[in-house]
Amino acid sequence: MFKDSLTLGGRSIREALRTPDSLVPSIFIPVFFLVVNVGQTARIFPAGETGFLKGQNYAAFQLPASLLLSASFGAAALYLVEEIEGGYFDKLRATPIARMSIVIGRLWAEFVKTGVLAAAMLLISLPFGIRIESGPLGFLLLLVVVSLWGVVFSGFMQLVALKTRSAAATQGASMVFFPLLFVTPNFVPRNLLTRPMEIAASINPVTYVMEATRSLILDGFDATALGRGFAVIAVTMALMLALSVRMINNYD
Amino acid sequence: MTTAAVEAIDIHKRYRGRDGEVHAVRGVNLSVSAGEVFGFLGPNGAGKSTTVRMLTTLMTLTAGSARVGGVDVATDAHAARRKIGVALQEAGLDPRQTGRELLVLQARLFGMSKHDALARAVELIELVELTDAADRRIKGYSGGMKRRLDLASALVHRPEVLFLDEPTTGLDPASRLTVWDEVRRINELGTTVFLTTQYLEEADALCNRLAIIDAGQIVREGAPAALKAELKMRLGLDADPTLDEVFLDATGRTRSRVAGDVQEV
Ligand SMILES: Nc1ncnc2c1ncn2[C@@H]1O[C@H](COP(=O)(O)OP(=O)(O)OP(=O)(O)O)[C@@H](O)[C@H]1O
Numbered sequence: 001m002f003k004d005s006l007t008l009g010g011r012s013i014r015e016a017l018r019t020p021d022s023l024v025p026s027i028f029i030p031v032f033f034l035v036v037n038v039g040q041t042a043r044i045f046p047a048g049e050t051g052f053l054k055g056q057n058y059a060a061f062q063l064p065a066s067l068l069l070s071a072s073f074g075a076a077a078l079y080l081v082e083e084i085e086g087g088y089f090d091k092l093r094a095t096p097i098a099r100m101s102i103v104i105g106r107l108w109a110e111f112v113k114t115g116v117l118a119a120a121m122l123l124i125s126l127p128f129g130i131r132i133e134s135g136p137l138g139f140l141l142l143l144v145v146v147s148l149w150g151v152v153f154s155g156f157m158q159l160v161a162l163k164t165r166s167a168a169a170t171q172g173a174s175m176v177f178f179p180l181l182f183v184t185p186n187f188v189p190r191n192l193l194t195r196p197m198e199i200a201a202s203i204n205p206v207t208y209v210m211e212a213t214r215s216l217i218l219d220g221f222d223a224t225a226l227g228r229g230f231a232v233i234a235v236t237m238a239l240m241l242a243l244s245v246r247m248i249n250n251y252d
Numbered sequence: 253m254t255t256a257a258v259e260a261i262d263i264h265k266r267y268r269g270r271d272g273e274v275h276a277v278r279g280v281n282l283s284v285s286a287g288e289v290f291g292f293l294g295p296n297g298a299g300k301s302t303t304v305r306m307l308t309t310l311m312t313l314t315a316g317s318a319r320v321g322g323v324d325v326a327t328d329a330h331a332a333r334r335k336i337g338v339a340l341q342e343a344g345l346d347p348r349q350t351g352r353e354l355l356v357l358q359a360r361l362f363g364m365s366k367h368d369a370l371a372r373a374v375e376l377i378e379l380v381e382l383t384d385a386a387d388r389r390i391k392g393y394s395g396g397m398k399r400r401l402d403l404a405s406a407l408v409h410r411p412e413v414l415f416l417d418e419p420t421t422g423l424d425p426a427s428r429l430t431v432w433d434e435v436r437r438i439n440e441l442g443t444t445v446f447l448t449t450q451y452l453e454e455a456d457a458l459c460n461r462l463a464i465i466d467a468g469q470i471v472r473e474g475a476p477a478a479l480k481a482e483l484k485m486r487l488g489l490d491a492d493p494t495l496d497e498v499f500l501d502a503t504g505r506t507r508s509r510v511a512g513d514v515q516e517v
């Protein structure tokens with residue numbers, strides 16, 4: 001299954017390289033939000049005088065939200081549903097591979113793609129006074145966290161694709177998951193949110209992924225934040241994989 | 253005793269959807285011997301594609317059992333898939349790959365090494381005469397080219413039984429003849445062929461034996477000549493009937509009956 005999923009993953013990467021325009025939104029929209037959000041609020045949070053910025057500028061605080069946004073387009077699911085509608089999915093199902101490798105193959109590609117996009121965004125932002133407090137190792141860890149989140153997110157989207165087999169419904173599902181990104185401490189730390197928002201954000205798993213990402217940029221290696229972030233990723237990933245196995249093996 | 257290449261015992265399919273249930277296949281029994289070209293005919297919506305999807309492990313059987321190459325498609329789907337090659341009614345191909353890449357990928361998924369997969373792709377590209385287009389993206393292929401590529405991809409692993417669901421629908425007469433030639437060539441190499449079609453002359457030209465399905469049930473089965481002879485005798489005809497007439501008789505869609513329906517209105 002491992003080998004087949006890599007073979008299929010390679011094909012998905014080739015597919016992404018051949019449709020580079022499909023990557024444009026995943027980089028343009030997050031950068032757009034970063035610039036706009038920072039442009040509007042940076043004066044409220046001056047670099048030297050805002051405690052939670054740890055001496056960096058506000059863009060450093062906003063960057064995690066943009067990285068996670070770029071990981072939350074679920075392109076894998078959109079390709080998958082296109083394949084289901086077009087019939088190629090059946091062709092793959094007729095081969096003697098474990099069906100789960102069709103799902104995993106796309107997730108591999110998503111991991112790589114998200115990582116490359118995140119690296120690009122980080123490298124672009126470094127000249128604008130953003131420092132990765134945790135250093136080069138932290139930089140890599142950042143990519144891993146963001147890419148894993150991209151895998152989890154598109155994995156859930158793929159479930160919708162497999163369930164509904166409809167491109168319109170899959171597109172719609174991203175609109176349902178998308179708001180989760182904003183019910184988070186994306187403008188200020190959790191303790192500065194209003195009480196209802198703080199409760200909502202604390203329930204939202206994305207919060208902990210965002211805090212882990214942010215801690216690598218602002219604080220260095222914060223075991224608590226990283227532990228929570230990875231725990232959330234592990235649990236949601238396990239859930240997503242378990243549901244995917246069930247869904248694709250019972251696909252009829 | 254030789255085992256049948258394809259065997260279906262009382263298979264059923266019920267689709268459950270939002271707007272109720274469709275009993276698409278209602279107790280079909282089939283037995284296709286190794287080496288045959290078997291035709292599966294029937295009007296639109298009769299259950300041909302549904303039967304093919306069940307026999308090729310792509311869909312569960314609601315009831316009954318089926319074997320391909322002696323392997324049960326429900327309980328041992330993986331082994332069955334190695335014996336089966338299938339080209340479905342809608343040629344499902346990945347538009348972003350080239351023809352060659354698609355064949356190589358398919359071969360790899362059947363467990364071939366990279367080297368063998370490349371060699372097999374070259375063979376198949378020649379077989380279906382796509383040499384010039386092999387390295388172009390499938391997106392730009394014509395309908396006929398897609399069909400031929402789909403056929404090639406069904407053959408990568410040298411299946412024992414090849415299922416073709418309406419392989420020539422939508423093809424121009426020349427392409428249709430090319431596909432016929434390919435089917436014959438593949439069959440001569442020892443592959444059993446199970447094909448559905450809307451074209452009766454196609455069944456007449458290619459098939460050793462055929463079955464006609466209507467509303468989910470088999471209504472005729474036998475060699476084309478035998479089916480014609482039976483009709484000739486039963487109706488006491490002077491001239492030999494065509495397969496069209498056998499089909500119309502079997503599915504109750506005779507001209508006189510259609511005319512009668514119109515008069516009653
Ligand atoms: N996924 C599905 N869900 C519900 N009903 C279906 C589904 N697929 C097919 N059917 C129904 O099952 C019946 C048989 O369909 P099938 O596609 O097997 O017919 P067919 O003989 O291949 O027809 P055609 O010649 O038009 O290809 C039809 O009544 C069809 O509407």
Ligand SMILES: [Mg+2]
Binds near residue numbers: 301302341417
């Ligand atoms: Mg059909």
